[in-house]
Amino acid sequence: MSRMIPINNRLLIIEDDPQIRHFMEYFLTEKGFQCQVADTAQEGLSIFVTQAIDLIILDLGLPDYDGAEVIQKVREWSQAPIIVVSARDQECEKIKALDLGADDYLTKPFSSSELLARIKVSLRHLSQMNNERAPIFSVGDLILDIDRRQARLAQEDVHLTPLEFQLLAYLFKNQGKVVTHQQLLKELYGYEYGTDTQALRALLAGLRRKIEENPAKPRYIKTEIGVGYRLTDQ
Template identity: 40%
Template structure:
């Protein structure tokens, strides 16, 4: 287990593959991060609780513990962004990871560019939510005023139903993060609704796109993650014309 160095931004990787840890050490060092390394779940749990990492990269295939169980334990006491790394590509595993609190999921092998983009998005989840003095969220041409519950596109107010607004609010407050069907249904409709009520979600997503997207056939704000859920685009994913 690697000792903690002072004065550098820290990312904790919990992965038993030495080759992966070496690769991450090079990639992250080039971007100004210190890599804290744990090869087992127990080591990772110890470092996560003592080293205050800015983000955790978690492999699901650990030798001493189930990665999903470790994810659940980490979420009991940490709000730190967690990006899952795994060779497992099954949708059910991705959905379970996200439902348990992972911020994102990257399948091995991955490119350095893709990984750093996911890390940048996940780190933004640590930023505080808008406060009473600045309750507005701006995404290019879209502006959401959380205090007034109003929405504008290109400076023009648009009408949303209460359910559409609640759905949009949930998505923009987690911009860049994949939200599963289950997470969105429970956040907007409540825990009494089940995964089988997904048709309601699809209808409201379609209606919301008609109101906020320039082209519903090529959405740039509200993205579909096939078989998993939806993701509101992070700022650095938006086309440059959205900031004209």
């Protein structure tokens, strides 16, 4: 059994814009979080390795190192959730950050309620992993039992192909988070599959036809245009 790690709502904010940094620190402290702040990548990494941090909020445009380098360094030895908050809104920047190991990506300007919602999703996911929850996932009327390899929708069995089951299981394990096309291709087909997303889109379309009441307006699997997909957590 893996070691249980308590989640104490300890956040590290790495942001060089003082106005945004102070806003996030004040707002999140008011919501009950313990916040550490840094305005450079080096200071942020120093705090992270010396203090117990549950989640990192990270700007990409830092004065000393690019935020992408921070993601890489953290992921060398920690799976603590990382939420990127950045003015960079290009799809390639989002995909790069997520593929390097970021858990989520918010484009500036963003609302305080959206930031709070993303933090709660990431911390809930971390807590579930630490508690080794039973491999039965659910959202709405959709239930996935990993051990029995069984899917049910509104109390009715849903017959999934092995790849459809693997795809849905991976989305459930990352519920509420954006999963990029490349992450899914790697999970389903391995590195050799390259960057061809046509088969992935076809597989996703088939899965949606089986679990969505209206595949054109999906309730469960949301498309993040140009980036990937997100399984809703509501």
